[in-house]
Amino acid sequence: MSKRLLFVFAALIIATMVLSACGPKASTYECTDAIGCVTVAPGDPIHLAYDMVINGPDATLGIDSRNGVEIAIAEKGQLLGHDVQLTGEDDGCSAEGGQASGTKLAADTTIVAVFGTSCSSAARVAVPLLSQAGFVIISASNTAPDLTKAGDPNNWPGYLRTAHNDTIQGAAAAQFAVDFLKVTKAATIHDGSLYAESLANQFAKVFQELGGTITAQEAVDPNQTDFKSVLTSLAPGGPELIYYPIFVKAGSLITRQAKETTGLENTSLMGADGMFSPDVTAGAGDAVEGLFVSSPDTSSFSQKYNDYFLPKYQELFGSEPVSIFHAHAYDATWMVMNAIEAVAVKDADGTLHIPRQALRDAMYATKDFQGLTGVLTCGPTGDCANPKIAVYEYHAGEYPPIKVWP
Template sequence: MDHRAGIVPRTPLTALAAIVAAIVAAAVTASCDGTTGPSSFEPGPLGVVAVRRGEAVKIRSLLAMTGAPSLGVAARRGVELAVRDVATVRGRNVELGDAVDSMCSPEGGRAGAREIVADPQIVGVIGTSCSAAAVAASPVISQAGYVMVAPSTTSPLLTSDLAGNPNPDHHPGYFRVANNDLYQARAVSNFAYNQLGLSRIVTLHDGDPYTTALVKAFGDAFRALGGEVPVATGIRKGQTDMTSVLAEFAAAGPGGIFFPLFRPEGSPFAAQARAFDGLEGVTLISGAALLVSEFLAEPQSEGIYFAGPESDYSGNVNEVTGKSAEAVIAAYEAAYGEHPSTPYWALAYDATTLLLDAVRAIAVEEGGRLYLDRSALRARIGAVGLRGLVGEVSCDAFGDCGTGRQNVYHHTDSSVTDVEQLPVVYRFVP
């Protein structure tokens, strides 16, 4: 057993070497860390983290502290509050460490994941904020045998088609509390076609796995209802001049535009669409990436419909911590001096408690060490859910753990920037 690294090796020693190693290890651990001797614990195929007395159970967050900070900062705070409320696992403190920035990009996700798996004592990860980062981070995390639980990555590419088939970027060990965007696509298409009476909608993406998969799923669902999508096009990340795409949209004569962009592109698009000849009166619909306080404060946000997760968690209690949504929001405001800017803070809180509750459940105390088997941890998260601040969280075989419920909000007043205060005009329940 490598007591310096805290990892149980998977390759057995010869009988004589094992006896010698056990004697030496017992002497060293008894004198140095208070452990009582060798262990009979047998690691699974992905290895084991061994936590000595006095050491902490280590997890990390991999969130968009830059790139999409409106999502990442609130989520990180939700993680911090959950770690504070859980506090310990079998007598060991939980160590969150500094935030690792995924930057909402493939490069950031990959680099952050590599940084995390370089530490063999880290048990699991909360992340990422963005699907673009998750596509690159998930294989790194998976191949290292770790688990990652995401609060806001929603692209169907990361899990499945919800019909029992994995999608290309699904990797074992990846879970998410956020909903698969196939649910959002159904919610938006049903609302637009059946409630607003729109039969002709154009769509816009920015080339990212989140936006491209979502507009494709929306197009499929909208056409299945009888609607038309005459133009489905894209812009570049960082593009702010929308003239050419708006001209293409105006020529198509749509009743609505579905543009689930992030704020750097979504904000100028909304402003320019409002003033573009030929698009007067066109209904604008966006997704959860723009459903943040910073964009809601901008005048061009008025009149837009937004599809996103539920935001009213009143009455819900997280069964792991015993904290109600009201209590955690009060703690958030006390700790950070402001109200959460996005509903994803609560999903991050629940994702963290889902991970830590599973760690506690699979932990084996023996010989003064706490053994955390990585295979058992994956199996536990996949098999046992929880009642969280967002409701019932339960994972399927491909890591989708969300409730599937979606709201459509109508924003009419830019002085109202709290998502919880927006009128809900449509509720989708799968």
């Protein structure tokens, strides 16, 4: 087989020697950018990529974000007279998946920006690779604090995120528990994901600093369905609040089962933005009544979300959003496209030059961007999420939940 292949290649080389008359055209543009430029020939698309989990048990997380990216690209249509092409890789929601996908994307020099990763464990391995390749990397769902902590070995140039840093959200939830609910005893549950674990720990830390007591810190497997035994074992500690910043699937089952657990009938329940989804209303049924979730303050922007985004999602993908970071991904995509528009240089023949460092600078300089998830301003380490966290309360059969705090 290889011999034949070799022969084919040899023949191709000879054929091309005859056929190819001229080399590449000389360009009038001279790239002075510190880390190089991307050149897009007329008629060629601008190449954006995603690095998200699209297989396996965590697939919904990545597919949902990718859908958000696709909606933004479809809405934009052409960018500076070029189509936008989106390709991507599966980050597997794991370190090894991040390495494989990151390596592959990093090898493709036509890529301008990468949306991803889905999971922080993948990010820690993939981001260095993508950063060294000169891309802009913007994640809609990485929440681990170290990724944007100045001076941390996991903080890389070119990396930004529209998702919430766990430190902010966990602290806000604890503040809410003390100020609004006036509880003194709470329990936490995480699902073994980096997201949930660091939120739960952050909550516990701040809650104790504010004078509260943590009665228990439990963990569950998100792919299981029976949480009643865990909940039953929490009951004797007498928590007034159970904080479980996990995802929709397990989250809605816990909400339902907590209401059926002896001793927890009157305990307040609270999740994080991982449970800000219409699926929670369906999955938890009537038990959703009174469930609190923390989330970025969407009060002034939910209009476009409901009027434009959700119907579009339904139209393109045939379902309601399947997870929670679609709006973050949508915002990230717009930010990237705006930044490209700001820095790209267009030749007379339509050839486009995108300087990479300038693009990164433009991304970091994003200010007061009106997104679905709030007014976004990026910090120097790449945190772009709106730092204003609000708490919402669900009511049975209704979506979206109502804002109750602050």
